Amino acid sequence: MGRTQKILLVLIVLIIAIQFIRPERNIENNPSRYDIFHKTGQPTEISAMVQSACYDCHSNHTAYPWYASVAPVSWIIANHVKEGKGHLNFSDWKLLEISEQQDALEDIIEVLEDQEMPLKPYQWLHSEAKMTPEKSTQIINWAKEMKLSLN
Numbered sequence: 001m002g003r004t005q006k007i008l009l010v011l012i013v014l015i016i017a018i019q020f021i022r023p024e025r026n027i028e029n030n031p032s033r034y035d036i037f038h039k040t041g042q043p044t045e046i047s048a049m050v051q052s053a054c055y056d057c058h059s060n061h062t063a064y065p066w067y068a069s070v071a072p073v074s075w076i077i078a079n080h081v082k083e084g085k086g087h088l089n090f091s092d093w094k095l096l097e098i099s100e101q102q103d104a105l106e107d108i109i110e111v112l113e114d115q116e117m118p119l120k121p122y123q124w125l126h127s128e129a130k131m132t133p134e135k136s137t138q139i140i141n142w143a144k145e146m147k148l149s150l151n
Ligand code: HEC
Pocket: 050, 053, 054, 055, 056, 057, 058, 079, 080, 081, 083, 084, 087, 088, 104, 107, 108, 111, 117, 118, 119, 122
């Protein structure tokens, strides 16, 4: 066997081997009653937008595409979900203090104004999560109103 063939073989074996390291999935079965949109009469247009743009990384329910099963992509996704939920989890919203909710709304406004969220590579892969100026303005206005209503 030639050198190149050996290297290729090692690579293939490695790629297969890493598939056995499977991160735990972020899928809670029951819809959370602590979710920000649970029985609130919030406009469904807003909830649909926020759910499709943010929930994969900021809730207890990630919708996994097929490639999410393939390592190392699966590891990267698991990491985004872990980090994203660490900052903000819409599924646990009602467990936050009012002041924490206000801070979180402020952060949401900030990341949208700075066009930091959703993460860019995510937007390339998810057309439904693409953040247009119109969508962004709508979510920002909603967050501002909600923040005021908490005062
Ligand atoms: C693909 C995963 C992903 C998606 C989708 C996503 N986020 Fe994030 N978000 C992250 C990660 C990872 C972090 C933490 C690291 C960072 O700040 O870049 C984060 C951090 C945040 C923070 C905290 C920022 C700070 O400075 O403390 C806020 C607020 C936030 N996201 C809001 C949103 C909103 C609102 C949406 C939807 C419009 C969204 N995110 C969509 C992954 C995501």
